[in-house]
Amino acid sequence: xxxxxxxxxxxxxxxxxxxxxxxxxxxxxxxxxxxxxxxxxxxxxxxxxxxxxxxxxxxxxxxxxxxxxxxxxxxxxxxxxxxxxxxxxxxxxxxxxxxxxxxxxxxxxxxxxxxxxxxxxxxxxxxxxxxxxxxxxxxxxxxxxxxxxxxxxxxxxxxxxxxxxx
Amino acid sequence: xxxxxxxxxxxxxxxxxxxxxxxxxxxxxxxxxxxxxxxxxxxxxxxxxxxxxxxxxxxxxxxxxxxxxxxxxxxxxxxxxxxxxxxxxxxxxxxxxxxxxxxxxxxxxxxxxxxxxxxxxxxxxxxxxxxxxxxxxxxxxxxxxxxxxxxxxxxxxxxxxxxxxxxxxxxxxxxxxxxxxxxxxxxxxxxxxxxxxxxxxxxxxxxxxxxxxxxxxxxxxxxxxxxxxxxxxxxxxxxxxxxxxxxxxxxxx
Numbered sequence: 001x002x003x004x005x006x007x008x009x010x011x012x013x014x015x016x017x018x019x020x021x022x023x024x025x026x027x028x029x030x031x032x033x034x035x036x037x038x039x040x041x042x043x044x045x046x047x048x049x050x051x052x053x054x055x056x057x058x059x060x061x062x063x064x065x066x067x068x069x070x071x072x073x074x075x076x077x078x079x080x081x082x083x084x085x086x087x088x089x090x091x092x093x094x095x096x097x098x099x100x101x102x103x104x105x106x107x108x109x110x111x112x113x114x115x116x117x118x119x120x121x122x123x124x125x126x127x128x129x130x131x132x133x134x135x136x137x138x139x140x141x142x143x144x145x146x147x148x149x150x151x152x153x154x155x156x157x158x159x160x161x162x163x164x165x166x
Numbered sequence: 167x168x169x170x171x172x173x174x175x176x177x178x179x180x181x182x183x184x185x186x187x188x189x190x191x192x193x194x195x196x197x198x199x200x201x202x203x204x205x206x207x208x209x210x211x212x213x214x215x216x217x218x219x220x221x222x223x224x225x226x227x228x229x230x231x232x233x234x235x236x237x238x239x240x241x242x243x244x245x246x247x248x249x250x251x252x253x254x255x256x257x258x259x260x261x262x263x264x265x266x267x268x269x270x271x272x273x274x275x276x277x278x279x280x281x282x283x284x285x286x287x288x289x290x291x292x293x294x295x296x297x298x299x300x301x302x303x304x305x306x307x308x309x310x311x312x313x314x315x316x317x318x319x320x321x322x323x324x325x326x327x328x329x330x331x332x333x334x335x336x337x338x339x340x341x342x343x344x345x346x347x348x349x350x351x352x353x354x355x356x357x358x359x360x361x362x363x364x365x366x367x368x369x370x371x372x373x374x375x376x377x378x379x380x381x382x383x384x385x386x387x388x389x390x391x392x393x394x395x396x397x398x399x400x401x402x403x404x405x406x407x408x409x410x411x412x413x414x415x416x417x418x419x
Contacts, residue, residue: 001174019171021201040202044265053238054265059201063174063213107265128340129263 005065008075016062022048023057026072033073033102037131044130047103048072054110056129073102076109085109085147092143096134104130104140120145170206176213180299180316186212193316195234196271199278218273218318224248227325233273233317237261237285240272252330256284256348262340273317276308281361282342288332290367291348291359294322309369327352331418333411334362337398344398347411351419358385358415360408364392382412 004013007029016025023046026034034057037043041058048057049071076083082090085105095101104127111118111126118126123144127137174194177183183193191210192200195218200208219232222240224247231240237257244251260275260283261267275285276296294308297319308320324330328351334343345362354375360368368389372381390405398404 017167018174019168021167024167042202042263042266044263047265053268055269056263056265059198059266059269061168061174061197061201061211064197064215125258126264129265 006069022060045103047106088147089143094139094143100132173210230321238267256288259284287346287361331415345407349415360389
């Protein structure tokens, strides 16, 4: 079947077999930030955004994404520069093997779009679907908190700069 | 990949959709259960996403949920009206992954009739109404639904109930529950529903005037009959959990 959708900002039309999952399609298209988690697709390391909300790509069939906007971790990198949230994961040592980090980061990106000022409870709720034994969630949560703090500092600095220039 | 799928149909109406159901064909809405299972006996998916509403109305008087609404949409809508709504708790417990809650529909949760679903136990105890489309739309009690037809709407009326409680026990908070118990007080009656890792739901009605502690114990023993020994614990251990849940709920109700 033919499916048209937007993938990381680009209009895409593909011919796929019926019953193909979004996960299979993305991996087959060289988008390797999306990882295999379990046969049931419940581990969350295949997290992508569909119309801005987080989904497990293994549980989404291709026909369901027709007309929608799909975003993967690859869309966050601009001119080869990591997104500040990715950098925060690195700085906080929240990566371990890095296998689950892309899914976690996408879950947090979705959270921040709906709630720019999340609490720690919101962050933990958003990450609850990203199964991860390596980090124990301590450092990923810390990475998100650090990112939020740095963003606040940036905002305050921006405000002060504008004040001085007035 | 789900290789057994040979056809995906997008019916134009519910009338059309119900004529398409046959052996090997399944209605497809959120699809989380279906896609996770990838049952090789299924060859046709009947996509009804555009035919069922995902509108949600939440007030203290009544809750109406379009069957196409996903669990997370329900949580986000209900929390702004009544953060204490017990169904919010049930929806979160029922699926700890927000990613999956974004996809799993309320209608699908009922259609699956999962015994360890907090949402199902809750809707059973409050005796929610289901609007079902077979050849026409009709409203029936969730307790009477035989699994036929398409669920289009779920409604229940908290204002008609004095109080509702739900309890669950699991190995860790994000794991599926071993025992789920919900109770409701309406007039002089207490009704309890018990689910979990069991073969069926149990339901008990207790007139408040006739309350004696040993009646709850008897209920717990009967409910435990639906459970089995497994790595979560013995039937006797689960009977104890059920009894504890019933006793705690009785105090709160």
